[in-house]
Amino acid sequence: MKKSFLLLLCVLALLFTVFTYMFLSKQVQYEQERYKKTTTKLRDSIKLVKNKLTDADYFSLQNNENAQNYFDSTNGGKIIQYEKLIPVVTEKLLDLNANPKGNPYTGQDQIGANKFIINKVKVLNHRWIIADFSDGEYWGEVLLKYFVNEDESISYEVMQSLLYQKQK
Known part of the structure; x- marks a missing residue:
């Protein structure tokens, strides 16, 4: 067993x-x-x-070689580095949010108690910027032209501004 x-x-x-x-x-x-x-x-x-x-990112100065080359040939040999230009252009535009009546480059006048300020900015190429703005109630987008002047200051011009309807 x-x-x-x-x-x-x-x-x-x-x-x-x-x-x-x-x-x-x-x-x-x-x-x-x-x-x-x-x-x-x-x-x-x-x-x-x-x-x-x-x-x-197709429409972006960082990926647009033709727009980058524009800065290499501007001002008779004076080269502007686009890598340093993008943050400067964005920062100067956002600094205008401190204006008591709101950012003047939203293309919109103040509607209610709040002022319009720019929230996001994207530099599309050597000439255009698209930005998102709001006052807390209303939202919109603006297409801007920007120029780098001889004294290296930056000027802006509103091309088109769009304000969306208020959401309920």
């Missing part, structure tokens, strides 16, 4: 070992396939987001 019991235990141990080995080898293979699928999916997602970002 002892021999048959030991034989049964050995057979059970062998079966347990075989099933454990098969389970673990399949689990490793499954995890590797899952990792491969997830990695591929993430790479595709990153590529898609990168393409969308490239499309969104």
Whole structure:
């Protein structure tokens, strides 16, 4: 009886070992396939987001080589670095928000108690800026022309301003 019991235990141990080995080898293979699928999916997602970002930044001074070349040839040999110009143009425009009647380059007069201020600015090329503005109730967008003057000051001109209807 002892021999048959030991034989049964050995057979059970062998079966347990075989099933454990098969389970673990399949689990490793499954995890590797899952990792491969997830990695591929993430790479595709990153590529898609990168393409969308490239499309969104198409109209940007940072990506427009023709507009960048404009600053290389201006003022008879005087070169303006566009990397330094973009923050200066943006900062000077946002500094005008401190005006008591609101930013004059929103193209809108004050409607209610609050003044219109510019929230976001994007320099499109060597001549145009698009900006988002609001007074807390009303929102709008403005297309501006900007010029870098001889004395390196920056002047702005409102081309078109759009005020959205108030949301209820």
